[in-house]
Amino acid sequence: MSGTILDTLKVSRREKANDAAALLFPADSKSSGLKRLDIAISSPASGALSGAPQEPKEPAEYEQYREASIELGAGAEAAVLVRFVAAGAASQDRAADEPARMQDARLARAENPETPGSLRLTTSLHIRLAAHARLNLYVLSNLPASFSREALSHAALSEGAVLTWTNVVFDEGNGLYTTRIELEGEGSELDFAGAYGARCTTEGEHALSIHHTAPHSKSRTILKSALKDSAHLAFRGLIHVENTARGTDAYLANRNLVLEDGARAESFPQLKIETDDVACSHGATTGGPRQEELFYLMSRGLDRAAAKNMLVLGHLGSVLNRLPPDLAEEMEDIAASALGLNAQGSCI
């Protein structure tokens, strides 16, 4: 499994796109404030596709590749916001009718997920933290339904490094999100929280693997999801503790909210533990909104739909609230429209 992901990354590097973004924080630098890294994704509406690096062949003419890397030198501290932005495609008023083109894309995708009707996008994000570096990372993505996406993320943590990562995904197209985090330095720490929301026929697969190879490293990983209509999430989470990683403390959690019959959450949390001196655990819960909570909110005057929506935002809130306040608010709005909580966006 590990081999596959790394191989993909290597191949991806070879086909490197024009606009690879890189952020480098020198050793012992203390960057104040939030550093923004916007990754622009072209869309046909903006006419930018012609500039795509790949040769014009089926279906490659629709493929885009974006790469970003963040590197912190020893002892550096930084906060970074990485945002995937579709240029010109997504209208600001997301509750408005979808452009006909996107409807076409959805229809086409329902028949064949790799049909040229949807734009294929591969993004790759590399993070490297040298000894005792500290990074607070926010990665946000809400691409329109016309994109089907493969997202690769890879982070490596040296001795004493601390990575706090908040990952919010409301992509409307299908996505395969593969994240591999290596705690390869003694005493390194990871705190990862992900939120994912999907509706209609969107399929999302989140593969999160946390590898402990050094002693006394610690990881906390959680993915929360909300699924509507016939959205389908497959969560694959792995904690792998190698024989060299004595004293590992690891926890992996997956919390799925299935909002309608027909929406589907599959959860495969795995533990592979190869030494004894560990405290490793995982938890997975899947369920609908709690009847008692719905009842309580409705008794306070909310109708059923509004009560349900409030529970959805509450469910994702523990992840969204890790964002800086203005971003948290924005992402809540995006969550509401991505999940069709406000206007009743119908699925095509």
Add this chain to the structure above:
Amino acid sequence: MSTESAALQPDTSIRAIGEGYAERFGFSMPNRSIVKTSQGLTEETVRVISKTKDEPEWMLRFRLRALHLFQTLPMPTWGANLSQLEFGSMTYYSKPTKNAEDSWDALPADIKSTYERLGVPEAERKFLAGVGAQYDSEMVYHNIREDLKKKGILFSDVETAVREHPGLVKRFFGTVVPPDDNKFAALNSAVWSGGSFVYVPPGVHVDIPLQAYFRVNSQAFGQFERTLIIADEGSFVHYIEGCTAPVFSKDSLHSAVVEIIALPNSRIRYSTVQNWSSNMYNLVTKRAFAYDNAIMEWVDGNIGSKVTMKYPAIFLMGPGARGEVLSIAFAGKGQEQDTGAKIFHFASNTSSVITSKSISKDGGTASYRGLVKVEAGLTNIKSKVECDALILDPHSRSNTYPTMDIRSEQATMEHEAKVSKISEEQLFYLMSRGLSEEEAAIMIVNGFIDPLVKELPMEYAVELNRLIELEMEGSVG
């Protein structure tokens, strides 16, 4: 399982039995089988088995179709390493006696003495309602208390049931685990022999357990018992199985199929204390259908074998049905215990609980592999899965591979797993109270498996505790 348990006489317990398995269970008797197929598996083998059993035509056809499936189905691509399993050098059928007896004295001396050493007749006298004993391929002994017989309870080997109750057998046989379910179910369906048939009439409660004891005596042998348990409406039965085998250098295979039907409002509990020798591949398919308001419980203890792959399954077919699986696995030197449970919710108002405990030591690998699935459109579903693993040394491994597939809004599914070693604090506390490190460790391990052990009848609980002590011998310090 022996009831003259050494745990009842602490002076002889831990150290005296030290080397353990070989003396208590690992002995073998000379092979005096009266019918034995040659090595390997062909259509001829299947025909010989069927002819020896004087079976009806439909059963032979069932076997031959299954043989074809076995030859075409792939080996599992996941789980334990089965590459050393040699289907070609195994003996698939060995008939030890002419008939199944209902008196121990009627058995040949070798066989009788085997079961006496294992303590089975004594257990029957003390706390069992009925006993079946399988020796290699055939049930050599089957007996049930007269009063239970009068209530209409059927307890026999499956061959007898095929002869005497063809209607019941035909209606249920192969319906819960069809031959094409997996390669090993197909293998069993082709060459099955022995196993228990239990039928409990409506409303009848069998208050004390029925037991089957499976013993393999031959070398490089395959045991393929087939068990079918039917609890009619409103009835209850507790069925226990135990198993051991001699220690040989060549690997043997135990590949059972267990089919259970819990009709509305019935309850079935099926307990296993698996203690095969370390040259045994234990690849078993166990599945139960639980209809309206029925309760199905698997209590599954896996201590022995070289490789075990076993995932007792419950299909909750009717509203109000409930399924519970309690499982413990102990993986020692050279052992791989790949165990777990599967629950399928097919009806509303159903609930399930899986509790799994595993211990790995001396380089052993214990894996939990499980599945909980909830279909769309069902309401009021609850499921809870809990897996705890203890790793006792740095060379052992523990894996957890649960799968949850939920398509219903009105379902609640919880899963939790944790892996750890024996806590230093607990050890320190017990040692401060005067226990040696080893005693303290054994006490902690026994506490760890307690939720399962207390679900077993007392005699089995004692036996299981003692087996764990045996396996723990010299593991700390």
